[in-house]
Amino acid sequence: MDGRRTGPMGPADWLLLVTLSVLWGGSFLFTGIAVRELPPLTIVTLRVGIAAVALLALLRVMGIAMPVTNRFWLVCFGMGLLNNVVPFNLSAWAQTQITSGLAAILNATTPLFAVLVTHALTEDEKATAPKLVGVVVGFAGVALMIGPDAFSADSALLPQLAVLGCGLSYAFSGVFGRRFKALGQPPIVAAAGQLTASTALLLPVLFVVDPPWTTPLPSAGVLAAVLALALASTAFAYILFFRILASAGATNLMLVTFLIPVSAVLLGALLLGERLEAKHAAGMALIALGLAAIDGRLFALARRRLSGG
DSSP: OOSOOOSOOOHHHHHHHHHHHHHHHHHHHHHHHHTTTSOHHHHHHHHHHHHHHHHHHHHHHHTOOOOOOHHHHHHHHHHHIIIIIHHHHHHHHHTTTSOHHHHHHHHTTHHHHHHHHHHHHOSSOOOOHHHHHHHHHHHHHHHHHHOGGGGSTTOOHHHHHHHHHHHHHHHHHHHHTHHHHHHTOOHHHHHHHHHHHHHHHHHHHHHHHSOGGGSOOOOHHHHHHHHHHHIIIIIIHHHHHHHHHHHHHHHHHTTHHHHHHHHHHHHHHHHSOOOOOHHHHHHHHHHHHHHHHHHOHHHHHHHHHHTTO
16 A cells, blocks of 8 residues: 555545545534534544544454554654644634635645645655646635735634644645554554544643633534544544545545535535635635646646647
8 A cells, every 4th residue: 555556546436535525524514513612622632532532442343453662652643743733723723713614725725735845855755847836826826815805903814824734734744644654554553543642642731721621511513513523524534544545546535635625615505604705716726726736637638638649
């Protein structure tokens, strides 16, 4: 499972990819519901904690033991910080002020940051000209969405920057996550370890910043949203993620980035009554164009057709 497969995906892979996009798009919906009654830090701690318990229970059923080496857990704590603790908290806080759809669109900048981070920190993934063009076009979309209103007193600049911070953190986690490959552990073990480490990092902070006994008991709808966020959009989504990675490869898996904002915007509009402005739709189109340039296959197909290939 080296993640290098780039060929066409079969119907089963596409079904899994669309399902994953709905689950990850749904995470913005569930968070948007939960922040109405719970502090962001509480939501994130519950999300990773419940998901960790679910995956650890699954591993026990499968008869797979968690490693106990210091090296494994150091990597888990690093990944937990970069891939869960920082981005989940930034996103949850941002959604107290911006819509779930806008958060999902801004979160789609992750591959744009990934191009820059991998170029700077790795020797084998240097940015090519098409990828740099994609980064420029994608960030032009971000600038269009934020716009000159960012400098007004009542702008939502900080929460939008917070979501961009999520993308940057995910990009760093992608580089750091290479250490998992050297450990030789099954992907589900890596996911369980990462979520367990994230829970261990967050729990002490939660008891100091947002003590559970000071938070009023949320409604049944919010509790259901938190459970869905943890079990569907985190634990089950990780299983699908690694399943697609194994069968379709990392390049094909990146296509989910195109689909997540669509799922999130549709779910937010249907279930939360959210509406995006025209500049958000235009910005999403530019980000999608930038991602297409980074992915490369859309333009390669166009060149083949123009050349009669």
